[in-house]
Amino acid sequence: MIQLMQVTYSYPVTSRPALREITLEIPTGQFCALVGANGAGKSTLAYTIAGFIPHFYHGNLAGSVLIDGKETSQVPLSQLVQQVGLIFQNPFNQISGTKFTVREEIAFGLENLGLPRDEMEARIQATLSLVGIEDLAERYPLALSGGQMQRVAIASVLAMRPQVLVLDEPTSQLDPVGSREVFAAVRALIVEGGITVVMIEHKLEWVAVFADRVIALVDGALAADGDPQEVLTDETLVGKTIGQTRYTRAARQAQRSGYWPQDRQLPVTLEQAVDGFRESRGTPAG
């Protein structure tokens, strides 16, 4: 369980806060997507949840951030990382660069935790199959493709058994194939359940299908928080922050010329769009 209460934060030597009075509660097992324009504070919020603020970035943090009821500022980072795993945009930068096989790369965090060897072996095996990269186990990590590297990074963090996984635009530097691989791996985690996922993601079509909840940030403050269909079709948010899925855009255009069923909510997924257009059958409603 993640709880933020009245969190305001500004980076060192800046006066403008990157986060403004954010109050949030994310229950265990929820898959939460974080959307917003560049500079809206998404990454900052991710770092705050993961405890890198205030442990890595100093600056000025007010309010409280609780993970499982404990104030993150009171827990050392090396312990926090076993509760909240953090994945970054650039796959290459997350590979330690000191290991020669994926198996050893996954072990890097476990070695730092001082786990016994048989425990490491067991966790590595379990994580490899959870993320679906058993076939990469003996490969040289720096020679993998972006999508493969990003999945290795996810596995490396998951092997440390965090209850929460925070992903900061994990597919933004990947090609479509790599993005699909990473999404499939994340989806497997959600389906397996038990782990809370907070993911910053611009690919709204994907968010609409898989997220339980969408949180939109504008200028460091919460602008919307709720069910994906509700948040992603919110007209007031379209312009300034997050855009809309292609399905919403199509239906909205149809709605203007009366081709969308009147009391039907705008769609965010392909199925919803198909259903809606089927109902109107290409004739102006009403």
Added chain:
Amino acid sequence: MAQSYSLFVARESFVHRLNPLTKLTLTGLLLVSGLFLPGIWTNYLLFVGIVLPLSAAAGVTKQLVRSAWKIVLPFAISLFLIQGFLWPGGTPILYVGPLSLKSEGLQFAVVSTGRILMIVSSFLWFSLTTRPDHLMNSLSRIGFPSNLAYVIVATIQIAPRFQSRAATILDAQRARGLETEGSLRTRARALVPLVIPLVLSSLIDVEERALAVEARAFNRQGPKTFLIELPEAAWEPAARWFMVVLMVSILGLRVYLAITRWRS
């Protein structure tokens, strides 16, 4: 693109199976013997008698000789020419025009070349047969700081990426019309738009890498464990101690000789 600056050549051999510390100690012993034992030909004897057989056993003779040759030859040529002809005083053995070849100069060149050969070849032998991560693993086990170990190994692995990024930036700036060839001034002026993006993007990378390493509990206090079990034959610790004793004795002998010579 090279994947790593590591020289390591994977082979199945007795030498590859040795513990990295044993190989490191042997390298140290070779260096100490080469630098401090008396005799003009000592280094060459050590090279032929120890380094070559050991690299043959590891199946890396070709790589070792090829690299060593490239490094040692330029030194050897300049040493022989400069020391041979420009040695002050000395016994001339050959006249070439106004210059004369001195036997003392030649002797000095032989000794110096031998030393360079020993330094280069023993390090090459070590690097060709030892995985850098295994070396750092074994050093960490005996108390070498893990931060330093990380920096050393990660640099070897990651440097090729920086090189390829530099190439990308060069191409990108050229595509925008940057002149990178021509006079010295043109080249100097081209440096700024190449270096600044490289440095800035590297700094951003370093920050993200620091975060990522931190996310893997790198700075946790307390003992670390190791996934890889390093090979270590039962006799190896004893052999290492024996080599250390030998090194100390050679140094002791050297000091003793220096003192007696200084007294007389």
